């Protein structure tokens with residue numbers, strides 16, 4: 047017989063989605079259990095995703111700025127400092143963040159269970175510990191927040207040694223001379239641009255004609271130019287027939303066009319799959335979608351109404367930012383609390399080099415939705431004093447307005463600081479601010495926020511008299 | 512005239528060797544010869560312009576003395592790498608086949624060969640154990656999707672102190688025809704191989720995670736290691752799994768599953784099932800080495 051303990055709420059998975067769900071439950075005064083299969087809390091976000099990739103990016107950028115500074119100041123950086131300092135910093139940041147999350151859970155009085163969860167029924171969840179010991183938890187409400195992991199395509203033998211995925215790339219102990227990146231999505235583009243900046247010869251291969259197809263082409267054009275400037279290549283409209291390690295020194299990739307690419311390492315970033323294989327969701331009365339996800343309604347309720355699913359396990363947008371909000375809202379809904387207005391304009395932040403960010407409608411979507419022409423205002427960072435001062439001249443802010451040039455519909459930015467700068471546009475959209483408000487108001491000078499004014503003025507100029 | 516026996520007792524013999532070992536380990540210059548069969552193969556492969564490069568690469572990755580020496584030389588001022596060589600694969604990619612072949616050649620010529628006569632079986636077991644640890648290390652790391660290349664290197668080199676001690680004992684024996692018994696050798700190896708390995712790794716400036724794995728791989732020590740690559744912890748489990756191959760009377764499956772390091776690596780029973788299933792293939796790879 048395994049011991050049984052009852053709770054008001056059981057959350058499976060301690061990533062951003064599960065963590066916020068559990069905290070919301072605890073803040074509402076409920077007895078909450080949080081089950082996590084790894085030793086640490088924080089999920090893919092802390093150990094394989096957002097935090098490490100952004101740390102790597104920041105450190106790479108700092109290092110490159112530092113190296114450039116050697117032209118001005120008389121010092122030299124040791125070559126071996128590069129990867130060692132990158133990895134040490136990565137470890138420090140990840141550990142600190144993991145510790146912070148653990149403390150937050152403890153502080154909120156949440157009971158943490160270390161083990162793998164599986165449903166025994168719709169209200170019973172078994173936790174199997176490392177030694178095989180089991181505990182059963184019962185709760186009237188449960189939240190599945192088990193996240194996702196990199197997809198392993200059938201035709202690419204990922205060995206985590208020569209052919210890596212987005213988890214194992216983080217354990218590189220030296221920079222390869224060359225890297226082929228399969229995929230043209232967010233993760234592929236982020237890592238491709240980081241490694242290219244660090245001097246690795248990077249080739250991205252994807253079926254689409256340009257990377258990050260869902261973004262405004264003006265943004266991706268700028269990204270591609272920057273990527274090429276650091277020595278990177280994007281090979282679009284290419285299908286990979288197969289890839290393999292040659293047993294000596296390189297990975298060979300055969301494209302369907304018959305061409306062969308060679309590189310020292312390969313990164314495979316061809317999507318992610320939901321972690322549901324250990325959950326035994328059928329016992330709870332759930333069935334996965336054909337894409338292996340858990341389907342939910344607007345409140346993140348599954349087909350079994352007292353079981354919720356949040357975060358990557360329910361599919362796109364698969365962002366830590368959205369996952370957290372889904373976790374919080376799901377628990378509010380389950381407990382009959384008011385979660386507040388549903389988020390309307392979710393920004394998309396892509397931490398490539400340079401950064402890209404987008405909120406609201408694109409030019410094309412605006413035309414489709416409102417008919418007629420949309421007015422677009424542009425501000426190039428080289429027109430802005432702050433851009434010149436900081437040497438950030440390769441940037442563009444694009445504002446999309448309705449045909450009259452009065453209503454703000456979307457903002458799209460490429461350039462350093464884009465993921466922060468976007469929030470002004472997001473607030474503008476949320477509060478239905480007119481284009482003219484961006485002209486009339488005063489922003490700090492010199493800052494990149496001035497780009498909003500310049501883009502708004504550009505729209506104003508185009509209005510039909 | 513009194514006849515004094517010159518046949519040393521086992522204890523005094525051990526003590527003599529111990530003193531020699533301590534003295535030698537204090538010196539900065541430590542060398543390690545290759546096994547005769549490894550040296551032969553290196554000479555064959557490096558002298559053949561048509562040799563299959565993957566064979567030389569495999570050889571380098573299977574032999575701890577050769578692997579250690581290649582890393583040492585690849586990092587030396589003579590090779591002047593742009594950044595430190597921290598993995599065998601990196602050395603291979605960086606140096607290329609021709610350079611590698613000439614390095615391997617000079618290693619085998621300069622280091623000389625072990626005179627292992629009389630200890631063939633035991634020496635083979637030591638080599639097999641190191642290789643099996645490297646291979647298991649890789650698989651453990653693969654399950655974590657983390658650190659495969661480094662785990663292999665830590666595994667293959669974690670007991671590099673053992674051949675060094677054999678070499679030092681055989682050196683101390685000089686030309687004396689009397690062979691120390693394996694029991695004597697083994698006592699000294701168990702006693703000092705971590706210290707010897709640590710000294711060698713320092714002298715050769717082996718990569719930091721490897722130095723850490725050599726020092727801290729035993730059960731009671733891996734908690735002291737702090738490298739983010741977890742090489743010592745991985746090597747600890749890999750070493751136990753390898754021992755179960757070379758000495759089937761050691762730990763059975765149940766005992767392996769109950770090792771604290773299994774839980775410290777966050778391995779569930781199904782992870783251990785998968786690792787234990789690899790036994791045959793690892794055994795085959797090990798046995799295929801230098802037959």
Ligand SMILES: Cc1cc2nc3c(=O)[nH]c(=O)nc-3n(C[C@H](O)[C@H](O)[C@H](O)COP(=O)(O)OP(=O)(O)OC[C@H]3O[C@@H](n4cnc5c(N)ncnc54)[C@H](O)[C@@H]3O)c2cc1C
Pocket residue numbers: 058059060061062063064065081082083084088089090091092094095096099100161162163164191192193194212233321324325356357358359364365366367368369395397
């Ligand atoms: C390289 C990379 C970069 C990214 N960059 C960004 C970014 O810049 N911005 C952004 O917003 N998002 C980013 N993301 C996405 C973000 O990391 C994910 O959207 C987020 O982590 C999803 O959170 P989650 O809680 O749903 O799942 P996860 O973070 O995956 O956590 C799920 C947890 O559930 C546990 N678990 C799984 N199954 C079980 C079980 N049966 N029993 C117990 N526990 C279980 C797992 O161990 C894990 O800890 C990035 C992702 C990657 C891979």
